[in-house]
Amino acid sequence: MAVAAVHAGGIADHIHPEPQGFVRRYVFSLDHKIIGIQYIITAFVFFMLSGLLAEAIRTQLLNANGGFIAPDTYNEVYSVHGSAMVWLVIIPLLTGGFGNLVFPLQIGARDVAFPWLNMLSFWIFPVAGLMLFSSFLMGAPTAGWMEYPPVSLQGAAGTSMWAAAIFLVGVSSTMTGINFVVTILKMRAPGMTFTRMPLFCWGQFATAPLLMIATTALAAALAALFIERQFGVPFYDPTKGGSPVMWQHMFWFYSHPAVYIMILPAFGIISEVLPTFARKPIFGYKLIAFSSMAIALAGFMVWAHHMFTSGLAPFLQLPFMILTFAIGVPTGIKIFSWTATLFGGKIHYTTAMLFAIGFVGLFTLGGITGIFLAAIPFDLHVHGTYFVVGHLHYVLVGGSMMAVFAGMYYWFPKMSGRLLNETLGKWHFWLFFIGFNGTFIPMHWLGVLGMPREVATYDPQFQFWNRFESVFSYLMAFAILIFFANVLWSIRNGKRSGPNPWGARTLEWQIPSPPHYYNFKHIPTVYGLPYDFSQPLPYKGLEEELTDSPPPVGVGAH
Amino acid sequence: MAVASLAHDAHGDADQLYIETRELRLQGFLLFLVSDCVLFSSFIFAYLYLRNSGQGWPPPGIHRLDVAFAAWNSVVLFGSGATMHYALENYKHGHWMRYMWFLLATIVLGAGFLGGQAYEYTHLIYGEHVTWSGSGIFGASFFTLTGMHGLHVFFGVCYLSVLVLQSAAGVYTRGKYFGITAGTLYWHFVDVIWVVLFSIFYLI
Numbered sequence: 001m002a003v004a005a006v007h008a009g010g011i012a013d014h015i016h017p018e019p020q021g022f023v024r025r026y027v028f029s030l031d032h033k034i035i036g037i038q039y040i041i042t043a044f045v046f047f048m049l050s051g052l053l054a055e056a057i058r059t060q061l062l063n064a065n066g067g068f069i070a071p072d073t074y075n076e077v078y079s080v081h082g083s084a085m086v087w088l089v090i091i092p093l094l095t096g097g098f099g100n101l102v103f104p105l106q107i108g109a110r111d112v113a114f115p116w117l118n119m120l121s122f123w124i125f126p127v128a129g130l131m132l133f134s135s136f137l138m139g140a141p142t143a144g145w146m147e148y149p150p151v152s153l154q155g156a157a158g159t160s161m162w163a164a165a166i167f168l169v170g171v172s173s174t175m176t177g178i179n180f181v182v183t184i185l186k187m188r189a190p191g192m193t194f195t196r197m198p199l200f201c202w203g204q205f206a207t208a209p210l211l212m213i214a215t216t217a218l219a220a221a222l223a224a225l226f227i228e229r230q231f232g233v234p235f236y237d238p239t240k241g242g243s244p245v246m247w248q249h250m251f252w253f254y255s256h257p258a259v260y261i262m263i264l265p266a267f268g269i270i271s272e273v274l275p276t277f278a279r280k281p282i283f284g285y286k287l288i289a290f291s292s293m294a295i296a297l298a299g300f301m302v303w304a305h306h307m308f309t310s311g312l313a314p315f316l317q318l319p320f321m322i323l324t325f326a327i328g329v330p331t332g333i334k335i336f337s338w339t340a341t342l343f344g345g346k347i348h349y350t351t352a353m354l355f356a357i358g359f360v361g362l363f364t365l366g367g368i369t370g371i372f373l374a375a376i377p378f379d380l381h382v383h384g385t386y387f388v389v390g391h392l393h394y395v396l397v398g399g400s401m402m403a404v405f406a407g408m409y410y411w412f413p414k415m416s417g418r419l420l421n422e423t424l425g426k427w428h429f430w431l432f433f434i435g436f437n438g439t440f441i442p443m444h445w446l447g448v449l450g451m452p453r454e455v456a457t458y459d460p461q462f463q464f465w466n467r468f469e470s471v472f473s474y475l476m477a478f479a480i481l482i483f484f485a486n487v488l489w490s491i492r493n494g495k496r497s498g499p500n501p502w503g504a505r506t507l508e509w510q511i512p513s514p515p516h517y518y519n520f521k522h523i524p525t526v527y528g529l530p531y532d533f534s535q536p537l538p539y540k541g542l543e544e545e546l547t548d549s550p551p552p553v554g555v556g557a558h
Numbered sequence: 559m560a561v562a563s564l565a566h567d568a569h570g571d572a573d574q575l576y577i578e579t580r581e582l583r584l585q586g587f588l589l590f591l592v593s594d595c596v597l598f599s600s601f602i603f604a605y606l607y608l609r610n611s612g613q614g615w616p617p618p619g620i621h622r623l624d625v626a627f628a629a630w631n632s633v634v635l636f637g638s639g640a641t642m643h644y645a646l647e648n649y650k651h652g653h654w655m656r657y658m659w660f661l662l663a664t665i666v667l668g669a670g671f672l673g674g675q676a677y678e679y680t681h682l683i684y685g686e687h688v689t690w691s692g693s694g695i696f697g698a699s700f701f702t703l704t705g706m707h708g709l710h711v712f713f714g715v716c717y718l719s720v721l722v723l724q725s726a727a728g729v730y731t732r733g734k735y736f737g738i739t740a741g742t743l744y745w746h747f748v749d750v751i752w753v754v755l756f757s758i759f760y761l762i
Binding site for chain 2: 010011012113117174177178179181182185187213216227228231232234235240241242243246249250253
C-alpha cells in the first residue's frame with residue numbers, strides 16, 4: 001500500500017471526467033479504447049477498398065494479355081493497393097488500433113500519456129487516407145508503393161497527393177510513437193517492472209521508437225519528392241545532378257524498419273494468444289521480449305538489402321547481407337519459443353488460436369524466403385519478380401494480417417462485451433488460410449521462372465498458375481466477407497462474453513468488458529508475470545473491479 | 559541542467575499531478591526533438607550524398623558561400639542561445655524582470671539571425687543568381703536545409719513571443735513553468751542544428 005500512497009493524487013489516479021454526449025464519447029474521444037476502435041474501424045474500411053484493388057489486380061491477371069483494365073490504370077491500381085495496405089491498413093491496425101486499445105490496459109494505466117495528441121493522431125489518419133484514394137481523381141501514382149524516381153517524378157499529379165498523404169500518415173505515426181514510448185516508460189502500474197510487462201506491451205515498446213525515428217526519415221524523402229515535383233527543385237532527377245538511388249536509400253531506411261513496425265506488434269499479439277489457449281506459461285519470456293528489441297535495433301542496419309540491383313558498391317553489399325541473415329536469429333528464437341509454448345500444452349482450438357498457429361506457420365515461410373532474398377546471388381536472380389511479391393505477402397498477410405485477425409477474435413469481447421461467432425470464425429479461418437496459400441504459393445515459382453512484378457500482362461506460359469492464384473484470391477476475399485458479416489452480426493447478437501471469456505491472465509481481462517472510461521477502479525499493484533497459469537493472479541487491488549461499487553473520484557481535469 | 563532540476567521540485571506550488579504531468583511532457587518533448595533531429599539528419603544525409611556523387615563542390619559555376627558573414631550571423635544565433643539560458647536560470651531563481659529582459663533579448667537576436675539569413679538569401683538570389691530550383695543540387699540542398707532551419711528559428715521566435723505575453727499575463731508560477739523549459743530546450747536544439755549546418759555548408 002505504501003506504493004499506492006506515493007501515487008495518490010498523481011498521474012496514476014488522474015481520471016478524465018466522464019465524457020458527455022455522443023460527440024465527446026465516440027467521435028472526438030480522448031479515451032484510448034475508443035480511439036483504438038476508431039483506428040480499427042477506419043483501417044478496415046481502407047482494407048476493404050484496397051482489397052477491392054487487389055481483386056482488380058488478380059482479375060486483370062486472369063489472362064496473359066490482361067484486358068480487364070488498361071495497363072496505365074493497372075499501374076495506378078497496384079500502386080495504391082500497396083500504399084494503402086501498408087500505411088492505411090496494417091500499420092494503423094497494429095499500432096494505433098490494437099496498441100491503443102490494449103496496452104494501456106495491460107500496463108494498468110488509465111490512459112496514454114497524451115490523450116489529446118492521441119486524438120489528433122487518429123484524426124489525421126482518415127484525412128490522409130481519403131487524400132491517398134482521391135489521388136485516383138487526378139491520376140494516381142504509377143510507380144508502385146515504393147515510388148522510385150525517376151518514374152515517380154514523371155507520374156501524374158496524384159503522385160504529389162500520394163506524397164502528401166503518406167507524409168501525413170507519417171506525422172500521425174510519429175505522434176503515436178512518442179505517445180506510446182512515454183506511456184510505457186512512465187505510466188506502468190506499481191510493481192509492473194519491464195520484466196513483468198505482457199509481451200504485447202514489449203511488442204509496442206519495440207515498435208514505438210521505430211514509428212518515431214524511421215517515419216521521420218521517410219518524411220524527409222517524401223518532402224523532397226514533393227518539392228521536386230511541385231517546384232522543380234532537383235534532388236532525385238539525374239539530369240540536374242540529383243540521384244534516384246538516394247531516394248532508394250532514404251525510402252528503405254524507413255521502409256525496412258517499417259517491416260518491423262508491421263510485424264513486432266503482431267509478434268506481441270501472438271505471444272498473448274498462444275499461452276492463453278495452450279494454457280501454459282509462454283516459453284522464454286525474456287528471450288521473446290529482448291529479441292523484439294534486437295530486431296528493432298538491427299532493423300536500422302539492413303535497409304540496403306533491398307538495393308542489391310541498384311548499383312551498390314560490392315563491398316557494401318556483403319555486410320548488409322550478413323546483417324540481414326543475423327536478423328533471422330532473434331526471429332528464429334521467437335518461432336522456437338512459440339513452438340515450445342505449444343508443446344505439451346492443453347490447446348484450445350478457438351478461432352483466435354487457429355489464426356495464431358496459422359501465423360506461426362505462414363510467417364515462418366515468409367521469413368525463410370526473406371533469408372533467401374537477403375542472399376545476394378539469389379536476390380540478383382529474383383529481384384523485381386513475383387518471388388518478392390510472394391515473400392512480402394507471406395510476411396504481411398500470412399504474418400501481420402493473420403495476427404490482426406487473431407487479435408480481433410481475441411479482443412473483440414473486450415471491445416464490445418460480445419464474442420465473435422466461432423462457427424463463422426472457423427469458416428473465415430479455413431477459407432482464408434486455403435485462399436491465401438493458393439494465391440501466394442505459386443508466386444514463388446513464377447518468380448523463379450522470371451515473371452516480373454508490376455506488369456499488366458505476362459508470358460502465356462504462366463497463364464495456368466495465374467488463373468489458379470486469381471481463383472484462390474476470390475476465395476480469400478469471400479473469407480473476409482464472412483469476417484465482416486461475423487463482426488456485424490456478433491456486435492448485436494453475439495454471445496455475451498463476461499469480463500474474461502478466455503480465462504486469460506493479463507490485466508485487461510480482470511476488468512469488465514467493455515471497460516469503463518476510467519479503466520480501473522483502483523490502480524492495481526503487480527507482483528509477477530501474467531503467464532503462470534498454475535499460480536494465483538499476480539495482482540492486488542482488483543477486488544472491486546467486478547462489483548457494483550461506485551466509480552473512482554477523479555483528481556484534476558483536462 | 560534543466561532536466562536534472564525538474565526531477566525534484568523544491569518550489570512549493572507544484573502539486574503531485576503537475577510534477578508527474580510535467581515529467582511526461584518533458585519526455586514527450588525530448589522525443590519530439592529526437593524525431594525532428596532525424597528529419598534534419600535525413601536532409602543532411604541527402605545533401606552529403608548528393609555533394610559526394612557529383613563533380614566536386616561547389617558545382618561548376620557557383621562561388622563558395624560567404625563564410626565571414628554567416629559566421630557573424632552564427633554568433634548572433636549562439637548569443638541568443640546564451641541569453642535564453644540566462645532567461646531560464648533567472649526565472650528559476652525568481653528574478654522575474656531579468657528573465658523578461660533576457661527573453662526579449664533572445665527574441666531580438668533570433669529575429670536578427672533571420673534578418674541576416676534574409677540578407678544572405680537576397681544576395682545569393684539576386685547577386686549571384688543562385689536559386690532554389692535553378693541551381694542544381696547546390697541550390698536545392700542549401701536552400702532546403704537552411705530554409706528548414708530558418709523556419710524552425712521563425713517558429714521559435716513566435717513561440718518565445720507567446721511566452722512573453724503568457725509571462726506578462728501571469729500564466730507561469732514559481733513551480734509551474736514547463737512552457738519556458740520547453741522553449742529553452744527547443745531553442746538550444748535549433749542552435750545545435752545550426753552548428754552542424756554551418757560546418758557542413760560553410761566550413762567543409
